[in-house]
Amino acid sequence: MRSGIAAGHTGYFHEAVYYRCADELLAVAVPFLLGGVAAGEPTMVALGEEHAGLVREATGGNPGITYLAGGEMYARPASAIRAYRALLAGHVAAGAGQIRIIGELSPWMFGRTWDWWSRYESAINHAYDDFPLWSMCAYHAEQTPEHVLREVARTHPWVAEPGGHRPSPSYTEPAAFLMESRPPADDPIQRGRPVVELTDPLPASARQAVVAADPGTLPAGAVDNLVVAVSEIVTNAIAYGQAPVRLRLWAGADRIVVTVSDQGPGPKDPYAGLLPRSDGEPGGLGLWLTHQLCDHVTLDRRDTGFAIRLTAGGSTAD
Amino acid sequence: MRTTGTVADVRALGPHDHACWTFDEPADFQVAAHAFLRGGLAMGERVCLAGSERDIEAWLTDGRVARAVADGAAIANVVDQTRRSFDLVTQLDLCRAATEVALADGYSGFRVAADVTAVVREPTNLAEFVRYEQLVDRYMAAEPFSAMCAFRRADLPSTALARLASVHPAGNSGAPFRIFANPDGGTAIAGDLDMTTSDLLCAALAGVEPLIVRGELVLDATRLAFIDHRSLLVLARFAATRGTTLVLRTRKPHLSRLIDLLELRHVRVEGE
Numbered sequence: 035m036r037s038g039i040a041a042g043h044t045g046y047f048h049e050a051v052y053y054r055c056a057d058e059l060l061a062v063a064v065p066f067l068l069g070g071v072a073a074g075e076p077t078m079v080a081l082g083e084e085h086a087g088l089v090r091e092a093t094g095g096n097p098g099i100t101y102l103a104g105g106e107m108y109a110r111p112a113s114a115i116r117a118y119r120a121l122l123a124g125h126v127a128a129g130a131g132q133i134r135i136i137g138e139l140s141p142w143m144f145g146r147t148w149d150w151w152s153r154y155e156s157a158i159n160h161a162y163d164d165f166p167l168w169s170m171c172a173y174h175a176e177q178t179p180e181h182v183l184r185e186v187a188r189t190h191p192w193v194a195e196p197g198g199h200r201p202s203p204s205y206t207e208p209a210a211f212l213m214e215s216r217p218p219a220d221d222p223i224q225r226g227r228p229v230v231e232l233t234d235p236l237p238a239s240a241r242q243a244v245v246a247a248d249p250g251t252l253p254a255g256a257v258d259n260l261v262v263a264v265s266e267i268v269t270n271a272i273a274y275g276q277a278p279v280r281l282r283l284w285a286g287a288d289r290i291v292v293t294v295s296d297q298g299p300g301p302k303d304p305y306a307g308l309l310p311r312s313d314g315e316p317g318g319l320g321l322w323l324t325h326q327l328c329d330h331v332t333l334d335r336r337d338t339g340f341a342i343r344l345t346a347g348g349s350t351a352d
Numbered sequence: 353m354r355t356t357g358t359v360a361d362v363r364a365l366g367p368h369d370h371a372c373w374t375f376d377e378p379a380d381f382q383v384a385a386h387a388f389l390r391g392g393l394a395m396g397e398r399v400c401l402a403g404s405e406r407d408i409e410a411w412l413t414d415g416r417v418a419r420a421v422a423d424g425a426a427i428a429n430v431v432d433q434t435r436r437s438f439d440l441v442t443q444l445d446l447c448r449a450a451t452e453v454a455l456a457d458g459y460s461g462f463r464v465a466a467d468v469t470a471v472v473r474e475p476t477n478l479a480e481f482v483r484y485e486q487l488v489d490r491y492m493a494a495e496p497f498s499a500m501c502a503f504r505r506a507d508l509p510s511t512a513l514a515r516l517a518s519v520h521p522a523g524n525s526g527a528p529f530r531i532f533a534n535p536d537g538g539t540a541i542a543g544d545l546d547m548t549t550s551d552l553l554c555a556a557l558a559g560v561e562p563l564i565v566r567g568e569l570v571l572d573a574t575r576l577a578f579i580d581h582r583s584l585l586v587l588a589r590f591a592a593t594r595g596t597t598l599v600l601r602t603r604k605p606h607l608s609r610l611i612d613l614l615e616l617r618h619v620r621v622e623g624e
Binding site: 236237238241255258259261262265266269272273319320323326327 | 528544546547548578580581582604605606609610613614
C-alpha cells in the first residue's frame with residue numbers, strides 16, 4: 035500500500051519542487067517526510083548540507099528520517115543510478131510498500147556537465163520505475179539557470195507545491211527526450227587544435243594515443259580509466275557505428291578530452307550509458323562503463339552521425 | 353623465469369624457453385637455429401636440429417657441430433617436407449623421452465630448433481598442433497627442455513601465424529597477447545586483450561588446461577597490459593564453465609573496478 039498522492043500509482047512517482055526561499059522548500063518537504071514516517075515508509079533526505087540541516091530542525095530531528103550522504107554517489111549519473119537502484123531494491127526486499135526521498139543536485143551540476151545530469155533526470159523515470167518510489171527533486175526557481183529549469187520541467191512528470199501536486203505540461207517521456215539531438219556545448223579546450231587526430235583507429239592505437247598524451251598532472255587513475263573508456267568507445271564505433279571513425283584528443287594541464295565520432299545514428303537504446311543494459315542491445319555495457327569511468331561524457335546525436343566526448347580530470351563546475 | 357614477449361636475438365633464450373620463430377628464407381632460419389643451438393651446447397645441453405636436408409647440411413659444415421653429433425651432444429633430424437599427418441601424443445612422448453634420455457646421459461637439458469612449417473601447412477593439423485604447443489609448453493615450463501618452433505611466413509596464412517604466436521611465451525615477431533605455462537603448472541596471460549584478439553583468445557583458451565586449486569582458477573596476469581570488458585567476460589566464462597572462481601594476479605587497479613562494475617561475483621583480483 036502506498037500513502038499520499040502516489041497511492042494507486044505503480045512504479046516511480048517523480049516530482050520537481052520549485053522554491054524561492056527555504057521556507058517554501060520546507061513547506062513541501064516537511065509534510066512529505068513526516069507523512070512518510072507516519073505511514074511507516076523508508077523516508078530519506080538527499081539534500082545538500084544547508085537544506086538538510088533546516089529539514090532536520092523543522093522535523094525536530096525525527097528519527098524516522100534517514101539522511102543520505104551525497105559524496106561519491108553523486109559524482110556521476112550512472113553511479114547514482116546504480117547506487118540508488120541497489121538502495122531501493124534493498125528496501126523493497128525488506129518489505130517497503132513505498133519509499134520516499136527528497137533530494138537536490140548541487141549547483142555545480144548545472145554547469146558544463148548539466149547535459150548528463152539532465153539525461154539522468156530523464157532516465158530515472160525509467161530506471162527507478164521498478165520501485166514504489168515517490169521522490170521530489172528540489173530546484174531553486176530563481177537561481178537555477180533558465181535552460182536547466184526548462185529541462186527539469188521536461189524530465190519531471192509532476193510538480194509538488196505547498197498546496198498540492200500538478201502534472202508538468204512539458205513533461206517528455208524519457209525514450210523521446212533521450213533520443214533528441216541536443217548538441218553539447220564545446221569544452222573550451224576544443225577551440226584549440228587537437229594534439230591527436232586518428233581516422234579509423236584500432237582500439238590499441240587509440241589507447242596508445244591517450245597514454246602518450248598523459249600530462250602527468252591528472253588525479254591518480256584518471257588516465258588509466260580514460261584508456262579503458264576510449265578503448266571501449268572505439269570498439270563500439272568499429273563494431274556498431276559507420277566508418278569513418280574519427281578520434282580527436284586535446285590535452286590540457288588538468289584534463290584530457292577525447293571525441294570519437296562515426297557516421298552512424300548512435301545507440302538505439304535511449305538509456306545507453308546510464309543503464310548497463312536495458313534492451314540487450316550490443317555495445318551497451320561498454321558505453322555504460324565509460325559513464326562510470328570518465329569525469330564527464332556527452333553524447334551528440336545528429337543527422338550526420340554520432341559523437342561521444344570523454345573527459346578525464348578537469349573542473350566539473352565552470 | 354621464462355623469457356616472454358618479443359625477442360630479437362635467439363641468444364636471449366635459455367632453458368625452459370619456448371619461442372615462435374617466423375622467417376622468410378631458409379638461410380634466416382638456419383642462422384637463428386644455429387645460434388640457438390650453440391647456446392645450448394655451451395650450457396651442456398643436448399641439442400637437436402629438425403629441418404630440411406639443406407638445413408642439416410648447412411649445420412654440419414660447422415666442425416664443432418659435426419663433433420657434437422659424433423659424441424652424442426647434437427642430433428640432426430630431417431623433417432619430411434611432404435609430411436601430412438601429425439600426432440600430438442606421439443610428438444609429446446618423443447619430446448619427453450628425449451629430454452629424459454638427455455638428462456640420464458648427463459646433459460643439463462634438451463634443446464630443439466625445428467622448422468615445423470610443413471606440419472601446419474596442412475590446415476587440418478593446425479588446431480591439433482596448437483594444442484600440442486600448449487601441452488609441450490607446460491612440459492617446458494617445468495623441465496629443462498627448450499624449443500624454437502620455426503614457421504616460414506610465406507607458407508602460412510597470417511591467421512595461422514597469429515594463432516601460433518599466441519601460444520608461445522616468446523617470439524621474434526610481435527603478438528598482441530600470449531598465453532603460456534608457468535613453472536607452477538598455472539597459466540599466464542600477457543599483452544593486450546581487446547576486440548581484435550577475441551577469436552584468438554577463445555581459440556587459445558580452448559587449449560588451456562587450467563590449474564584449479566581449491567575451486568579457484570588462477571591466471572597470472574602480471575604481464576597483462578590491457579583487457580577490455582568483453583575479454584574479461586570471456587575469461588570469467590572460461591572459469592565459470594569449470595565451476596570455479598577466476599583469480600587474476602595483477603597489480604592493475606582498474607581491473608578491480610571493472611570486476612566490481614560488471615558485478616562479476618566469481619572473479620577477483622589478487623596482488624602479487
